[in-house]
Amino acid sequence: MLEELPDSLKQLDAEVDRLIAEAGSVDDLRQAESQLTGKKGSLGKLLASLGKLPPDHRAAAGKQINLAKKRITDRFAAARAGLE
Secondary structure: OOOOHHHHHHHHHHHHHHHHHHOOOHHHHHHHHHHHHOOOOHHHHHHHHHHHOOHHHHHHHHHHHHHHHHHHHHHHHHHHHHHO
């Protein structure tokens, strides 16, 4: 999983771009963000998969995922501000 993580995060970034571009309202953006960052979303699934990693790799992978989550929430916040 650790080797695949950068590709997964790039795909997630592309999905964020698409969802933000398609959103027509603040509610659309909130729903899209929730779909990505919630427990059942793409990011939530990545976080849940950390337990499958060897203990010595969990910290590095967790840090990458948390940085991606921060980046995603910031992008959605900026997009919401643009629509409000």
